Amino acid sequence: MPGHSHKxxxxxxxxxxxxxxxxxxxxxxxxxxxxGWTFGSLTLLGDAGHMVTDSISLTLAAIAxxxxxxxxxxxxxxxxxxxEIIAAWCSSxxxxxxxxxxxxxAIERLHHPQAVAAGPVIMIAIIGLVINVLVAWILSxxxxxxxxxxxxxxxxxxxxxxxxxxxxxxxxxxxHWTLIDPILSLFICLLIGFSTYRLLRESLLILMExxxxxxxxxxxxxxxxx
Numbered sequence: 001m002p003g004h005s006h007k008x009x010x011x012x013x014x015x016x017x018x019x020x021x022x023x024x025x026x027x028x029x030x031x032x033x034x035x036g037w038t039f040g041s042l043t044l045l046g047d048a049g050h051m052v053t054d055s056i057s058l059t060l061a062a063i064a065x066x067x068x069x070x071x072x073x074x075x076x077x078x079x080x081x082x083x084e085i086i087a088a089w090c091s092s093x094x095x096x097x098x099x100x101x102x103x104x105x106a107i108e109r110l111h112h113p114q115a116v117a118a119g120p121v122i123m124i125a126i127i128g129l130v131i132n133v134l135v136a137w138i139l140s141x142x143x144x145x146x147x148x149x150x151x152x153x154x155x156x157x158x159x160x161x162x163x164x165x166x167x168x169x170x171x172x173x174x175x176h177w178t179l180i181d182p183i184l185s186l187f188i189c190l191l192i193g194f195s196t197y198r199l200l201r202e203s204l205l206i207l208m209e210x211x212x213x214x215x216x217x218x219x220x221x222x223x224x225x226x
Contacts, residue, residue, distance in 0.1 A: 017141060021139050022055055024138075029048050029051035032045075035124045036048055039120050041116050043168045046098075047128065089204060091154065096200075102189050106186045109181065114178065116178050125165035128165065129162045132158045139155060157192045157196075164185070168180050
């Protein structure tokens with residue numbers, strides 16, 4: 001039947017989108033982690049940790065996407081579509097853990113600055129910008145859902161992380177001011193934290209079956225006729 005065929009196509013599309021994004025993200029995270037550890041860049045290590053978290057989030061998203069495609073059953077008469085919302089909520093919690101870890105290390109480095117090899121950091125940051133734009137584009141071509149939005153949000157935050165790494169590397173290269181490394185790490189944590197809070201609040205609202213934010217309950221009451 002045409003309807004059945006269309007659903008199968010969407011499922012394959014969503015699954016392939018997340019798998020490709022996962023492979024690219026996890027592979028580059030390993031490169032960032034090695035480079036950050038070798039050359040002493042906290043912003044690079046933080047971005048690597050962020051991308052590892054993104055990889056976990058993308059894995060959860062891929063699993064949740066497949067679960068959500070299952071038809072209703074006697075146990076779950078409305079289907080399992082809410083699995084995608086749960087995955088978005090879990091990925092938000094993981095992001096909070098990454099933020100806390102980066103903040104702790106940044107505060108330590110503010111008290112005890114460490115040398116950073118700016119050249120390799122700048123090179124990896126530029127590659128990171130390209131990688132994150134590519135992954136965001138791949139995800140934008142997939143299914144449109146809160147779960148996909150969560151994955152794209154992680155990648156866009158990674159993009160900001162790459163920008164911070166690039167700025168940090170450039171400043172250290174030209175001025176040798178290594179404190180910019182932990183300072184920019186804290187700034188990125190604030191940006192990521194704000195976006196994560198909004199996603200966490202929205203996914204929790206759906207899980208708790210709250211009134212959607214775009215609906216004014218008083219207006220609904222006025223227009224309901226009994």
